[in-house]
Amino acid sequence: MAYNYRTIIEKAYQMANSMEDEGKLATYIPELANVDPSKFGVHMTKVNGDNFGMGDHLERFSIQSIAKVLSLTLAYKILGEEIWKRIDVEPSGTKFDSLLLLETNNGIPRNPFVNSGAIVICDILISHLDDAREEFLAFVRKLSDLPELNYSDKIADSEKMYGYRNVALCNFIKSFGNIENEPAVVLDFYFDMCSLEMNCQELSYTISFLANNGYKLSNNEVIVSSSQSKRINALMLTCGFYDESGEFAFKVGLPGKSGVGGGIVALYPNNYAIAVWSPKLNPHGNSFKGMKLLEEVTTHSEMSIF
Numbered sequence: 093m094a095y096n097y098r099t100i101i102e103k104a105y106q107m108a109n110s111m112e113d114e115g116k117l118a119t120y121i122p123e124l125a126n127v128d129p130s131k132f133g134v135h136m137t138k139v140n141g142d143n144f145g146m147g148d149h150l151e152r153f154s155i156q157s158i159a160k161v162l163s164l165t166l167a168y169k170i171l172g173e174e175i176w177k178r179i180d181v182e183p184s185g186t187k188f189d190s191l192l193l194l195e196t197n198n199g200i201p202r203n204p205f206v207n208s209g210a211i212v213i214c215d216i217l218i219s220h221l222d223d224a225r226e227e228f229l230a231f232v233r234k235l236s237d238l239p240e241l242n243y244s245d246k247i248a249d250s251e252k253m254y255g256y257r258n259v260a261l262c263n264f265i266k267s268f269g270n271i272e273n274e275p276a277v278v279l280d281f282y283f284d285m286c287s288l289e290m291n292c293q294e295l296s297y298t299i300s301f302l303a304n305n306g307y308k309l310s311n312n313e314v315i316v317s318s319s320q321s322k323r324i325n326a327l328m329l330t331c332g333f334y335d336e337s338g339e340f341a342f343k344v345g346l347p348g349k350s351g352v353g354g355g356i357v358a359l360y361p362n363n364y365a366i367a368v369w370s371p372k373l374n375p376h377g378n379s380f381k382g383m384k385l386l387e388e389v390t391t392h393s394e395m396s397i398f
């Protein structure tokens with residue numbers, strides 16, 4: 093269906109911006125609590141190259157768990173279907189940092205997007221790469237066309253100081269034999285991975301290969317096969333928002349992934365990728381205004397995957 097995406101984004105942005113923000117900043121990572129809570133930006137990158145952004149879309153923020161889509165992509169490229177022996181593909185219905193289901197599932201995380209699953213992905217990358225930290229960064233630099241992109245030591249150190257639950261998760265999984273490397277090494281990489289900073293324009297472009305059947309937009313390079321791209325999208329749809337994944341599919345109807353920095357990416361296959369940032373989070377750890385904006389976009393464009 094033809095639609096004017098600029099008008100739709102403008103309307104959705106204004107609507108979400110006029111609402112009272114019921115969210116709260118994430119404070120368990122002290123650096124995230126220092127962010128201006130009124131920031132609000134959105135950027136859409138279409139697979140035909142058109143793109144449009146509004147608000148604080150050119151200001152970088154901590155992408156946090158959105159990086160889990162990129163680490164899964166790299167690990168899936170390396171391991172192929174073998175990867176699913178270490179991590180399941182089921183929604184968790186639990187909080188992002190929950191330990192609950194690991195006990196009954198013998199240390200196999202429910203999916204790659206809860207913290208436990210992303211920690212196992214980090215372990216896989218460490219086992220299969222000479223220098224996972226550097227090679228993952230090089231991979232994201234290539235995807236984003238941002239050769240200067242770097243980890244934020246400030247954010248990573250801030251999380252490391254208080255990351256007790258992630259330490260618990262990693263050690264607990266190790267006790268079941270599903271972590272091969274030293275937990276301290278795995279966690280260092282996990283905190284670095286979560287510390288990447290991008291703006292909405294950069295993020296929507298970086299993720300756009302998943303709206304383009306696995307091909308990078310700028311040069312048609314195959315990042316993952318179309319089947320792998322489809323599966324990553326399926327996981328984002330079913331597991332991208334922790335215990336609010338059903339609600340996001342219900343209200344927005346797109347594959348997506350959130351982060352506690354207040355960012356959300358979502359995509360409409362063969363059409364566009366969109367990134368939105370508003371730092372205040374709802375009780376499930378997902379951006380309050382970001383969710384509202386995306387709901388408006390798919391409702392008014394009448395374009396969701398359903």
Ligand code: GLU
Binds near residue numbers: 286351
């Ligand atoms: N680094 C964060 C953590 O491990 C990521 C969580 C998120 O963005 O949802 O707690």
